[in-house]
Amino acid sequence: MTDTAAIEASPIRPAGIDATALNPAHRATSLTRMTGEVLDVLVVGGGVTGVGAAVDAASRGLSVGLIEERDYAAGASSKSSKLIHGGLRYLEMLDFALVREALRERRLLLTTIAPHLVKPVAFLWPLTHRIWERPYLAAGLLLYDTMGGRRAVPRARQLSRSAALAAAPGLRPDALIGGVSFFDTQADDARMVAMLARTAAGFGAALATNVRMEHTLRAGDASPGTMPAQRVVGVAARDLLHDADITIRARHVVLATGAWTRGDQLQVRPSKGVHITVPRARIAMDFGLLMRTEKSVLFVIPWGDHWLIGDTDTEWPYDPAYAAASRADVAYLLAKVNGVLREPLTEADIQGVFAGLRPLVAASAAADTTKLSREHTISSPAPGVSVIGGGKYTTYRVMARDLIDAAATDLAGHGGGRVPASVTHALPLLGADQWSQRWSARRETAARCGLPLSQVERLLNRYGSCTDDVVRLIAARPDLGELLAGAGGYLRAEVVYACTHEGAIHLEDVLARRTRTAIEVRDRGVAAAADACELMATELGWSTPRRERELASYLARVAAQLAGETAHDDESAYRALRPTAGSDAVSCPEAGADSR
Ligand SMILES: Cc1cc2nc3c(=O)[nH]c(=O)nc-3n(C[C@H](O)[C@H](O)[C@H](O)COP(=O)(O)OP(=O)(O)OC[C@H]3O[C@@H](n4cnc5c(N)ncnc54)[C@H](O)[C@@H]3O)c2cc1C
Numbered sequence: 179m180t181d182t183a184a185i186e187a188s189p190i191r192p193a194g195i196d197a198t199a200l201n202p203a204h205r206a207t208s209l210t211r212m213t214g215e216v217l218d219v220l221v222v223g224g225g226v227t228g229v230g231a232a233v234d235a236a237s238r239g240l241s242v243g244l245i246e247e248r249d250y251a252a253g254a255s256s257k258s259s260k261l262i263h264g265g266l267r268y269l270e271m272l273d274f275a276l277v278r279e280a281l282r283e284r285r286l287l288l289t290t291i292a293p294h295l296v297k298p299v300a301f302l303w304p305l306t307h308r309i310w311e312r313p314y315l316a317a318g319l320l321l322y323d324t325m326g327g328r329r330a331v332p333r334a335r336q337l338s339r340s341a342a343l344a345a346a347p348g349l350r351p352d353a354l355i356g357g358v359s360f361f362d363t364q365a366d367d368a369r370m371v372a373m374l375a376r377t378a379a380g381f382g383a384a385l386a387t388n389v390r391m392e393h394t395l396r397a398g399d400a401s402p403g404t405m406p407a408q409r410v411v412g413v414a415a416r417d418l419l420h421d422a423d424i425t426i427r428a429r430h431v432v433l434a435t436g437a438w439t440r441g442d443q444l445q446v447r448p449s450k451g452v453h454i455t456v457p458r459a460r461i462a463m464d465f466g467l468l469m470r471t472e473k474s475v476l477f478v479i480p481w482g483d484h485w486l487i488g489d490t491d492t493e494w495p496y497d498p499a500y501a502a503a504s505r506a507d508v509a510y511l512l513a514k515v516n517g518v519l520r521e522p523l524t525e526a527d528i529q530g531v532f533a534g535l536r537p538l539v540a541a542s543a544a545a546d547t548t549k550l551s552r553e554h555t556i557s558s559p560a561p562g563v564s565v566i567g568g569g570k571y572t573t574y575r576v577m578a579r580d581l582i583d584a585a586a587t588d589l590a591g592h593g594g595g596r597v598p599a600s601v602t603h604a605l606p607l608l609g610a611d612q613w614s615q616r617w618s619a620r621r622e623t624a625a626r627c628g629l630p631l632s633q634v635e636r637l638l639n640r641y642g643s644c645t646d647d648v649v650r651l652i653a654a655r656p657d658l659g660e661l662l663a664g665a666g667g668y669l670r671a672e673v674v675y676a677c678t679h680e681g682a683i684h685l686e687d688v689l690a691r692r693t694r695t696a697i698e699v700r701d702r703g704v705a706a707a708a709d710a711c712e713l714m715a716t717e718l719g720w721s722t723p724r725r726e727r728e729l730a731s732y733l734a735r736v737a738a739q740l741a742g743e744t745a746h747d748d749e750s751a752y753r754a755l756r757p758t759a760g761s762d763a764v765s766c767p768e769a770g771a772d773s774r
Pocket residue numbers: 222223224225226227228245246247248249250251252253254255256257258259260261262263389390391392434435436437438449450451452489533534535536537568569570571572573
């Protein structure tokens with residue numbers, strides 16, 4: 179398919195019914211479809227890989243369902259360093275194929291697929307060794323810039339020590355002897371997953387969060403006695419909102435369950451990574467920072483009014499649902515970054531802490547997870563099912579394509595027709611339409627809707643063309659144009675829009691992923707929680723007990739996380755988090771026809 183043909187196939191949003199709107203009505207219709215039809219493909223897991231697979235399959239014309247136990251991006255896909263990058267460190271590990279592929283994806287995302295969400299970011303690599311380091315890094319960065327193909331970001335530049343310090347006066351003068359600046363790109367990982375999910379819905383995919391796969395169903399299970407119990411023909415699942423068992427039938431099931439992947443499906447070895455956020459004003463620096471550590475690298479990444487500092491890389495042998503940061507993780511990050519800062523950071527500077535699990539594939543017995551490859555692996559433990567592990571956020575599209583290619587091969591060999599090739603390389607996500615025109619017209623938009631220019635720019639970079647929806651909402655209800663108090667710069671309209679269009683079901687979905695309040699304000703969103711809960715309650719028609727449960731669950735989760743951060747090791751941090759109803763999803767089952 180040509181690029182133009184794919185672009186013409188972008189999800190359409192006619193006036194009236196918006197097929198891309200994820201809300202309780204979409205969830206109900208999706209579950210009716212998933213339990214009533216035999217789907218071509220059922221995707222399990224709503225991280226970037228799963229929703230990417232749903233976009234890939236649905237845009238090839240397949241009938242697709244997706245279930246996610248918690249929320250879109252509730253796993254690693256909201257806990258990453260938020261870089262869309264080739265990964266300089268993989269270049270150093272001589273993993274050229276991975277870097278080339280990731281840089282190609284970076285360019286596609288920045289220019290075609292998600293220009294509204296993916297933005298260039300400048301980094302400084304401080305040099306600390308005389309003679310060899312500058313030419314070594316220069317050669318690496320030349321390769322990095324060249325491997326990306328047609329240039330999407332500016333080239334790397336050599337900086338003298340004084341030029342580097344002028345751009346980064348927050349660094350200690352003895353911390354570097356010079357520097358190199360280079361560009362990579364970044365995106366709000368959780369928001370991009372929500373946009374991918376909406377894009378999939380626009381192509382007709384049925385999606386439902388708060389639905390857990392219990393186990394796969396074999397042919398013999400589904401129709402006892404007719405066939406040997408072999409081929410996977412669907413899944414047994416549980417609708418966690420209604421506390422109900424459901425059966426979903428599909429010709430092919432793909433498992434994109436990240437760190438939750440079981441050993442009999444694929445050997446995944448979860449590796450924990452922790453980040454902290456601190457106020458932007460605390461480090462005077464025009465660039466992000468990339469520094470070498472003993473085992474890996476440390477990033478200090480600009481993130482709105484904050485710096486994102488990370489990350490760690492350690493084995494996580496506990497339940498993936500309760501990945502927790504410990505005091506040791508936080509102390510490690512502070513010690514590393516303080517090694518180069520004029521004014522050291524303290525725990526009092528920390529605004530947010532988050533931990534996620536990389537779903538690395540345990541292909542080798544490498545003792546150290548930093549040495550495990552970031553390439554992805556697809557396996558088929560039984561006919562009718564494909565499982566994916568490994569990979570990186572940046573290469574989600576390639577992973578999704580390969581996964582659906584595997585499903586297509588199986589479908590074709592099992593009596594289905596030929597499935598068309600993937601078109602996602604040329605498929606802009608929802609919100610990408612007329613991006614450059616919209617960005618150029620941002621001042622006029624601000625004047626027209628009465629919002630400050632800075633807010634319009636922020637909205638455009640989060641919603642792209644769907645900013646129009648948010649602006650319309652504010653025009654109809656001007657109180658929604660006000661800031662959500664205590665949330666760190668988000669508008670009240672964004673809470674409502676998260677419910678009506680972005681599939682938010684629990685209070686945590688809004689505070690942790692549709693907005694990033696939970697990692698951006700010091701109290702982790704506690705002060706904003708009651709107001710956000712009221713807005714959601716009105717929008718979703720919650721009963722008083724439901725409101726109370728949502729608020730209490732969110733506050734309990736924050737308290738448990740804070741307790742975990744004072745624990746000295748992983749096991750105690752895990753135990754601190756474990757007793758809450760869920761670290762990432764608050765299960766609020768409600769009997770009855772709706773989830774109020
Ligand atoms: C600390 C850290 C930093 C990173 N930084 C970067 C970076 O800067 N750039 C980059 O490219 N990559 C980065 N990565 C890697 C990237 O985040 C992951 O590779 C990617 O997000 C994995 O996505 P996924 O969809 O495979 O898994 P996940 O996002 O974990 O999604 C799996 C989903 O499956 C769901 N699930 C599990 N079991 C079930 C079930 N039984 N039924 C229904 N649903 C289920 C889970 O709830 C979860 O939402 C980083 C990772 C970490 C942890």
